[in-house]
Amino acid sequence: MEILACARRVPDTSENEIELNSTGNDIERDDLVYSINEADNYAVEEALQIVAKVGGSVTVVTVGGEDDEEILRREMAMGANHGILISDGAFSGSDGRGIATILKAFVQKGNYDLILTGVQAEDGAAQVGGMLAAMLDYPFASLVTSIEVLDAKKLKVSREIEGGNREVNEIDLPCVLSIQTGINEPRYVGMRGIRAVASVPIPTIAASDLSLDAGTVGETAAKVKRVDYFVPALGKGAEILRGSREENIEKVLELLEAKGGLR
């Protein structure tokens, strides 16, 4: 099975202290560390596990700049066969639809049976997967928590439903799936693994390679524009229980029950 996993490089929320810049329209980007978007990493791991079972290859693609190459190397160190960087000055400022347009053009140049995206980027809006599927006229399932290959034409996927339930669907290939974190346990990649793929060439694809009309991507085509970015003011503080241990246990149980945390 030929699988394409779409990935994105984001500031790692656990390793950065996100602060607003002075103009207040973006975060302070000096001194940030980046990593692959967590859900995308799960998508790549899932792709690798599928290929390990049924054969094929995994390609990881990202739309971005030179710096974004590092996540492609990391995923190749995990075992992805190819990494491809789609980069062009014309793409900067693209909104979700723009990114989906770029990816659609890329998908159409290849021959992929299955396209995986993370459920959402940590700094994103969870829109590219769905739009890409629509543009390609492929079936789409979101929040996927397990994938089973039934045959060359069909998958069985389960999806997370609000409230902790799951539904199971059959879906025809080719299709697009957005992968929920927790679908698997992504393997660890250390410096040694990355070093081993350090010299593997990563092809860069530009707008012209994809025969993209510059008017359909980038800032000019973006129909969604960020106008503000802020840290919400802290709400009322937590309730501190100040009784004896037994009283507190009683109270916690009571609260959990009242808020639906216990059944």
Next chain:
Amino acid sequence: MVTAVTVAQSIQSPSQATYWFIQGRILFLIIHLLGTACFAYIVTRRLIPLVRGERDLRLDQPLVRLGNVLKFWLGQWKHPRYRFAGTIHILIFAGFILLATRAFSLILGFSDSVVVSPAIGRLYDIVKDYATTIVFLCMVIAAVRRLAFKPARYTVPAKFGQAHTADAIFLLGLIALLMVGDSLFAGSKAAFQARQGQTVDFLAAFSLPWILKNALLSVSLPALQNLHLSGYLLHDLTFFFLLCYRPFGIQFHVETSLFTIYFAKLDREILKPVRWGVSDDHLDQVKSFGVKTFEDFTWKHMLDFYSCVDCGRCSDNCPANAVGRPLSPRFLTIKARDYAFQHYPMFGRAGNGKALIGGIYSDDEIWSCTTCGACEQECPLLVEYIDKIVDLRRGMIDDGNVPQSLQKPLKALENRGNPYGKMEKKKADWTKAREFQQTCNVKILDGDNSANTLYFVDSITSYDDRMQSIGQATARILDYVGENFGILGAAEKDSGHEVRRFGEETLFMALRDHNAEAIKDSGVKRIVTADPHAYNALKHDYKDIPPVEHISQVIAREVKSGKIKFSPVENGNTYTYHDPCYLGRHNGIYDDPRHVLDAIPGLKRVEMTRSRDRSFCCGGGGLMLFYEPNEEQRMGVKRVQMAAEAGANVIVTACPFCMVNIEDAIKVAGMEGRMTAIDLAELVEKQIVRESVKAA
């Protein structure tokens, strides 16, 4: 069985006698040749995996190694740590050594005396008679102990298979039989001589052969002759059966222990390299890291598996085992040995390179180890555990098989140089707390400042709110004793101590190289740290950096020199000192912290039963804080209970990780208000009599 004995003759020796129409000389020659050939074949088969194993350079420092043999093998140094069992073993061992001469003389010369001088001969006879008797009695005691008293450390948990009792009893029985055969041989001869009125061979009074001689005095001469010849045959057959049976179980240590101890690791603090003989620069060319299949173990580690006697002392002291984590060092070895026996059989093709993780070991088992070193401290045969655990982890890291709980901190270490993912620029924030900064100014050695001494703070003390107090106390002490010191600040990355011990060698090397460079650039002459893990890393894992000391050593020295004086403790508390593994067991610093505590007037200190080199790990440091083990109880809770049993209500430690674990454990154990923990540096800093106070 034997041809009739003619009247008034001396007893027939086994070589002269005829057994089932075969002349004794021939029969025993056949038995000896067959037995020796079998043994040689079995040992050769056993050596196959060792030849296939990884390299391990163990030929250096022959004199030190011989010293180890004298101390740990001949001297049985570790045995008395378990008083009763150890004494029994020393007696058996001594008996074996003494009887070995006898056994070889019996087997090779068919004569029961190899000694030339009659006086020495007599002395040797006394010694060997009693040796035989003592070994026999020890077998009885050991069997009774196994069957009736059943020491807990011999039990086999269900998950590790069936009890090993039957095998143990069988072996004890064989050795007892060996002693009986030998004694029967000598006793029946003496009885024969006595009945014939001949000069009776000397037998030591109340020894086993002596008792047998006296018991047999009324037996007929032909029967005595038969017993004499049967005793020899019994001894001979048992000897060769045992010889060939030993390589199939724990008794193999009789042959292998000498080698295991001679080749034992000499520098225990330094971890085994990823591959022996491959320098750091060439590591990238090594295809696979660590141990993934049995054949990835080094030959010495395989020899360890053969030598393990299943005594259970390692697991009896293992904190992971004590709290119900899936790890038991004893079975780490036993499972590997069983694997070797199964996959390297006596006949047929050997070895198949199956993955160990998911095969005989589980992931959790290997991540459960805190590398506290209690097992290695205890093992009478100096079996190495930490290197094997780390090698298995290296293999898991290389395969990407790492729990999610550890992946985050490892990635943060790669990106930010600390497991918390905190910003580098905030590394020195603990020095900027207002109250602290007003009284103690800590220099940051960033090129503009220079100092004689570097205080290496490490991640947890720099970033953890609670542990920053240890950093501040340490800085104040250094300041007080007039040390010209500074810290690296943002340039200091994690020492990488646990990174290395969790098997991430490449990341460790990056952290080490970065820090070593930063330390060199700072131009300091010496290093002090309050973190035993950092201390151990800087002292043993780093190369070509200035000498390093733990703060407890600095304090002890300054107390001795009189520079540090303490005001009395007047709170009625009872203190106990918890030895951090990487200060105590791994670096032998037991006394300095205790001397410091004892120098504080009025401080009442008690020792926990498990202290010094038997200290019980608090739960582990560094990355272990992130790992979520399967356990029934926290190690720290057990430790806090031990402190309470000792009658203490304050636990003093000298390690920030111990502090995390012990403070958490006090809460988990519900002992808040009844037990507190304090770091040695914090306590010292509180009790120092300052100049200003002294002046006033």
